[in-house]
Amino acid sequence: xxxxxxxxxxxxxxxxxxxxxxxxxxxxxxxxxxxxxxxxxxxxxxxxxxxxxxxxxxxxxxxxxxxxxxxxxxxxxxxxxxxxxxxxxxxxxxxxxxxxxxxxxxxxxxxxxxxxxxxxxxxxxxxxxxxxxxxxxxxxxxxxxxxxxxxxxxxxxxxxxxxxxxxxxxxxxxxxxxxxxxxxxxxxxxxxxxxxxx
Numbered sequence: 001x002x003x004x005x006x007x008x009x010x011x012x013x014x015x016x017x018x019x020x021x022x023x024x025x026x027x028x029x030x031x032x033x034x035x036x037x038x039x040x041x042x043x044x045x046x047x048x049x050x051x052x053x054x055x056x057x058x059x060x061x062x063x064x065x066x067x068x069x070x071x072x073x074x075x076x077x078x079x080x081x082x083x084x085x086x087x088x089x090x091x092x093x094x095x096x097x098x099x100x101x102x103x104x105x106x107x108x109x110x111x112x113x114x115x116x117x118x119x120x121x122x123x124x125x126x127x128x129x130x131x132x133x134x135x136x137x138x139x140x141x142x143x144x145x146x147x148x149x150x151x152x153x154x155x156x157x158x159x160x161x162x163x164x165x166x167x168x169x170x171x172x173x174x175x176x177x178x179x180x181x182x183x184x185x186x187x188x189x190x191x192x193x194x195x196x197x198x
Contacts, residue, residue: 026135091133097127
């Protein structure tokens with residue numbers, strides 16, 4: 001069954017379908033990359049509306065990312081960030097796994113043209129799909145901070161903020177937050193397609 005966009009919004013995840021990658025040219029890697037350089041009017045409007053002032057572009061593939069296996073392993077460790085995570089998928093595809101309010105995984109298959117934000121403090125992880133290729137833009141408000149805080153980190157200020165904003169909301173409707181569980185590294189969620197037609 002597909003996870004509707006409304007379920008993702010309830011977790012603080014936002015999604016936009018951007019213009020197809022072949023309409024605009026982006027470098028394989030650019031750290032940093034000025035988001036003012038985009039020729040995509042849809043991306044420019046979103047950049048201005050949400051205040052994105054810094055970007056970089058990376059390609060996750062064995063030919064373009066030194067230490068590919070170690071980086072993929074690190075991305076797959078369940079973690080949070082202390083700022084919103086913004087990803088525009090230029091080409092390729094991969095999976096973001098996020099925890100729902102019952103501490104269960106939702107797997108989001110992102111592809112070229114998808115732009116998604118994950119809120120500060122949400123437990124998540126990333127991996128490539130069978131193609132082992134994703135070309136993505138990371139956007140930031142102000143100076144980039146790219147520090148993952150691996151689970152468990154429930155006492156982290158950003159996690160507490162997320163619980164208060166998204167999980168406590170559910171508790172207030174008569175549902176309680178599940179007890180935290182330890183995640184086995186071999187646990188892999190089944191892909192859940194995301195309906196973007198709402």
